[in-house]
Amino acid sequence: MSDRLSSLRETIEKILPDVDGVIALRTGPGGIVAPYLFSKEHPGELAELALWPKEPVPDTLKIILRAHPDAKLAIVCRGCEERGIVEMFKHAQFSLENVTLIGLQCDQQEVESCQCFKPFTVHAKLTVGQPVEGVRDPLMAKVMAMSQPEKLAFWKEEFSHCIKCYGCRNICPQCFCNICALEDEKWVETGRLPMPNPSMYHMVRAMHMTAKCVGCHECEETCPADIPMAVQFRLIARDVKEMFNYEPGAVMDQKPPQLLVLEEGEYENTGLPH
Amino acid sequence: MIEYKNVLTTCPYCGTGCALHLQVLDEKLVGVLPAKNHVVSEGGLCIKGWNAHAFVNHADRLTKPLVRRNGKLEEATWDEALTLVAQKLGEVKTQSGPDSVAILTSAKCTNEENYLLQKFARAVIGTNNIDHCARL
Ligand code: SF4
Ligand code: SF4
Ligand code: SF4
Ligand code: SF4
Numbered sequence: 001m002s003d004r005l006s007s008l009r010e011t012i013e014k015i016l017p018d019v020d021g022v023i024a025l026r027t028g029p030g031g032i033v034a035p036y037l038f039s040k041e042h043p044g045e046l047a048e049l050a051l052w053p054k055e056p057v058p059d060t061l062k063i064i065l066r067a068h069p070d071a072k073l074a075i076v077c078r079g080c081e082e083r084g085i086v087e088m089f090k091h092a093q094f095s096l097e098n099v100t101l102i103g104l105q106c107d108q109q110e111v112e113s114c115q116c117f118k119p120f121t122v123h124a125k126l127t128v129g130q131p132v133e134g135v136r137d138p139l140m141a142k143v144m145a146m147s148q149p150e151k152l153a154f155w156k157e158e159f160s161h162c163i164k165c166y167g168c169r170n171i172c173p174q175c176f177c178n179i180c181a182l183e184d185e186k187w188v189e190t191g192r193l194p195m196p197n198p199s200m201y202h203m204v205r206a207m208h209m210t211a212k213c214v215g216c217h218e219c220e221e222t223c224p225a226d227i228p229m230a231v232q233f234r235l236i237a238r239d240v241k242e243m244f245n246y247e248p249g250a251v252m253d254q255k256p257p258q259l260l261v262l263e264e265g266e267y268e269n270t271g272l273p274h
Numbered sequence: 275m276i277e278y279k280n281v282l283t284t285c286p287y288c289g290t291g292c293a294l295h296l297q298v299l300d301e302k303l304v305g306v307l308p309a310k311n312h313v314v315s316e317g318g319l320c321i322k323g324w325n326a327h328a329f330v331n332h333a334d335r336l337t338k339p340l341v342r343r344n345g346k347l348e349e350a351t352w353d354e355a356l357t358l359v360a361q362k363l364g365e366v367k368t369q370s371g372p373d374s375v376a377i378l379t380s381a382k383c384t385n386e387e388n389y390l391l392q393k394f395a396r397a398v399i400g401t402n403n404i405d406h407c408a409r410l
Binding site: 020021023028029031032034035036037039041053055056060063064066067071114140164165166167168171221222223225238 | 276278298305307
């Protein structure tokens with residue numbers, strides 16, 4: 001840990017004079033970690049630079065760039081966060097023209113804690129740490145081995161614990177719609193807990209995460225009900241990869257399938273069911 | 275210079291005491307972020323905590339005391355408002371007895387403020403009619 005921390009600090013110190021700020025994690029009161037914008041005006045604050053627990057920093061980048069679209073920024077990002085930033089860029093959430101990515105490669109312990117499939121960056125020119133292999137969440141295999149009625153029962157049981165805090169949506173860097181379907185009475189009844197039909201909330205979010213979820217696990221981590229929803233999104237991601245050969249955040253200039261416009265007759269040629 | 279920071283605080287909405295960060299951009303409050311490695315809330319919040327920043331700069335928030343004069347709420351000074359409240363409470367107590375007064379306090383107050391309110395109810399007004407919103 002300490003090695004990665006010092007080389008990250010060195011990397012940030014080098015770039016700090018040339019940018020308006022570097023987004024990274026900082027340890028605050030009581031050892032509690034949060035995203036922070038380090039600046040050349042206060043280089044001493046880098047003594048409080050932190051690595052873990054990871055935070056939804058793509059959103060921090062969005063918050064700052066929305067207010068300062070021309071700011072020259074650098075951001076320390078892990079594999080999942082880099083994917084998140086790339087997807088947000090593709091969906092026109094911000095421009096990356098003046099943004100430098102500093103890739104922080106996750107270590108084995110972090111990979112285990114996230115059950116992450118791809119714990120390293122692929123776009124960042126500056127990187128810190130040695131990339132390690134990803135793992136497959138064992139819950140994926142468990143769910144895949146279930147019969148259809150078992151799956152239904154499993155997810156229904158999980159979703160029944162939902163307290164509808166909207167935390168999974170709020171924290172997700174890929175949930176950025178101006179008008180959210182989860183606040184629309186047509187889909188999700190407001191003012192009632194437990195929700196009369198919790199699967200509706202969760203199916204809407206699952207559909208909206210299709211070809212978007214980058215597997216950062218922020219939703220699961222903030223869930224007070226410990227619902228393993230990222231597994232669901234991983235399984236959908238597997239299908240998206242199969243059907244559209246698309247992996248969120250992987251290739252900078254590949255258009256996400258939901259942004260593709262097909263000419264008449266083109267769909268029939270895709271080989272997909274119609 | 276661009277400034278972005280997170281200020282650690284405690285959710286004001288109930289007695290659970292979840293920790294949260296107030297996200298501050300250029301000295302303006304822009305949102306809430308849970309505190310992951312905090313011992314109480316462990317990175318989670320309920321819907322109230324997630325919206326704990328919403329009232330701070332809300333247009334409906336009262337920033338000055340109001341006193342109803344001739345059926346209309348008008349801005350007043352704290353001294354004026356507090357004197358009026360004290361006078362009216364005194365009147366009710368003299369006319370109908372201390373138990374005609376009840377005090378409802380709030381989970382939004384600190385422990386110490388809640389202590390003071392029960393002290394006020396019991397020692398100043400002279401009633402045990404004290405309760406709080408967290409019972410809801
Ligand atoms: S989800 Fe993967 S890339 Fe992200 S922090 Fe965890 S191990 Fe690292
Ligand atoms: S759905 Fe969850 S895992 Fe996927 S991008 Fe959003 S927060 Fe991350
Ligand atoms: S974070 Fe968990 S409890 Fe909250 S709305 Fe999402 S699934 Fe439900
Ligand atoms: S987040 Fe919810 S449960 Fe936690 S202190 Fe606030 S109101 Fe209470």
